[in-house]
Amino acid sequence: MQFDPPLKPARLVARYKRFLADVVTPDGQTLTLHCANTGAMTGCATPGDTVWYSTSASLTRKYPHSWEITETRAGHRICVNTLRANQLVREALTRGAIPELSGYSHCQAEVKYGTEKSRIDFLLQAEGRSNCYIEVKSVTLLQNGKGYFPDAVTARGQKHLRELRTIAAEGHRAVLLFAVLHTGIEDVSPARHIDAQYAELLVQAQRCGVEVLAYQAQISSEQMLLTRAIGVADDAAL
Structure with missing residues (x-):
């Protein structure tokens, strides 16, 4: 960008x-x-x-x-512009900068899905492959040297995890993608101290097959790019 x-x-x-x-x-x-x-x-x-x-x-x-x-x-x-996260992810998908999500021929944004009337950020499709549902979350909270999501209780985020869990159970590919838009964050953890319910739902979602990825952006006054994968802390991957 x-x-x-x-x-x-x-x-x-x-x-x-x-x-x-x-x-x-x-x-x-x-x-x-x-x-x-x-x-x-x-x-x-x-x-x-x-x-x-x-x-x-x-x-x-x-x-x-x-x-x-x-x-x-x-x-x-x-x-801090929350509109940028999805733009950065779409660009990254287009240029193949997220290897885990490569090999799909079609990408649609804001597709209606789920039993709770949600919209998935991106739906990837390719002949002979399961549909891939991607929910993007922007990560900007740095505390005590660690990155966290969310930075406030998020009923909407909890709903999205429930939807992804259901999608995975139906045999589709379900991905939670943390777009890390803070250059000081080196890994991401669920903010259990802020939203314990979200953290627990994340653990449940992963147990049901939801994949969790985190990619950090390079940020300057001239451009931004999602460029490298960073870790998702172990307590989010139980």
């Missing part, structure tokens, strides 16, 4: 009303950015951190600037 033009830097003043953030540019201008991330953003929105933002060419947007990346004082870069 290319940022054209490259993102611009600013200093974060505050995030507020979930969708907005005030920043100050290097020349002293105060801007209000749109924030596409409605989650907790723990560790991703510390006042004083560097924000990298894009600007829309649309003349009708009330807030033309969008918060894309946070650069922490530890030097980590974090993509």
